[in-house]
Amino acid sequence: MKRLISFALAIIAFCALLAVGSSQLQKSQGASSSGTLTLYNWGDYIDPALLTKFQKQTGYKVQVETFDSNEAMFTKIQQGGTNYDLAVPSDYMIQKMHKAHLLVPLNYKRLHGFNHIDPHFRDQSFDPGNRYSVPYFWGTLGIIYNDQMVKASAVQHWRDLWSPKLRNNIMLVDSARDIMGMALITQGHSVNTTNVAQLEQAKLKLEGLMPNVKAVVADEIKMYMAQNEAAVAVTWSGEAAEMMANNSHLHYVVPTEGSNLWFDNLVIPKTAKHYKAIYAFLNFMLKPENAAQNAEYVGYATPNKAAKALLPKAVATDKQFYPSDSVINKLQVYADLGNRMVGIYNDKFLEFKMYHR
Structure with missing residues (x-):
């Protein structure tokens, strides 16, 4: 008991x-x-x-x-x-x-x-x-550059990143929608396209950028740019602000032809x-x-x-982070494209990164 x-x-x-x-x-x-x-x-x-x-x-x-x-x-x-x-x-x-x-x-x-x-x-x-x-x-997606390594006039637009003068000198943030979106904009397409042929064209466009790409990285991009590891990077405005706080030679620009508004x-x-x-x-x-x-x-x-x-x-009044209305009006907001299309974006971006290696 x-x-x-x-x-x-x-x-x-x-x-x-x-x-x-x-x-x-x-x-x-x-x-x-x-x-x-x-x-x-x-x-x-x-x-x-x-x-x-x-x-x-x-x-x-x-x-x-x-x-x-x-x-x-x-x-x-x-x-x-x-x-x-x-x-x-x-x-x-x-x-x-x-x-x-x-x-x-x-x-x-x-x-x-x-x-x-x-x-x-x-x-x-x-x-x-x-x-x-x-x-x-x-915020926005844009270009951050080091004025000790490149002139401001040389990196005002997305197309400038394909210049041979930037060989092995660009870092890209590891984000499929953002980097695929950048390529789509250079070709006059929407960052929300569901046209698979356009996405393939964007991937091929990125492969043409490959000689200039030093690395595709995540959070480390802030440290690398602050330490002068590359002349240029593609990243978000908030990340850029943090980089600039740690390196006075860094500047941020939003291409006037359009970008992402998040x-x-x-x-x-x-x-x-x-x-x-x-x-x-x-x-x-x-x-x-x-x-x-x-x-x-x-x-x-x-x-x-x-x-x-x-x-x-x-x-x-800082145009780097509060761009003019004319620039804002050309910015595009990402839409939810559904799992299937997001998977295609990710796959194309992965193919690009594998090509880079």
Whole structure:
């Protein structure tokens, strides 16, 4: 009998431990108390001082969890079992999340300050009417060059990268949509083409660039360019800003013939629980003084027009990161092309990289 009682007590204790473990796991996966908002964000993509300020003003604490790719974020939310209140996907991913029924529409009766968002950055193709998304940051794909190695006039356009003078002196960011898109633009095609023949032409165009390509790299590109390892690189504006902060000889240009315009956006996943905290946070981040503070900390361009007016003049008028309307009007936003087409882009890019080796 004692053995039976001991066994029963052991089972009860084990179940209790499982319950505690389950509770801790839920907390690590985004579950939060009613006084806590859980933000699923890219790493180091919000000023911590703003989170402290928000808590002091509203009483809501913000728990930040991070992801390193749109796809990882999508999978985590799709799998469920999380209580993320807000997430920060990029443009095309919003389309994909909407198709998968993972988003909750915004309630504009509770949202205050959206009028501060520059009209250029509203009503984009990935979310017509901003039904689901509040623009958070934006940027471009462009060319960064070292003025000690190449003249500015020699690298203003995508076609300039094919110059024999840049032999073995270009680094490319390891991104299929971006590098294939660059080649498509040089041939007058859309970065969202689903024409396989055009994609093959773009791959062949890239193979012609091969003598100039020193490396196709990921995050290391920031270190390499800061250390003068190449004259030129193709990368994103935010990465370029970080490189320039570490090397005064680096400069960034967005080709006037067109490029990619990307957005990161605040959205409400279907897993959200704390709507009072959600709208308090969205309204807080839309305030111009807070958006400006965040832009200065992160270093990316703010879509908040009133916030931009509060930035230092040297920042707000910097055409490298706030290009003219004429340039912006030629930029293209990536669309969600579906798994099949994305696979074709990836395959063509892989063929190019294999050719490079």
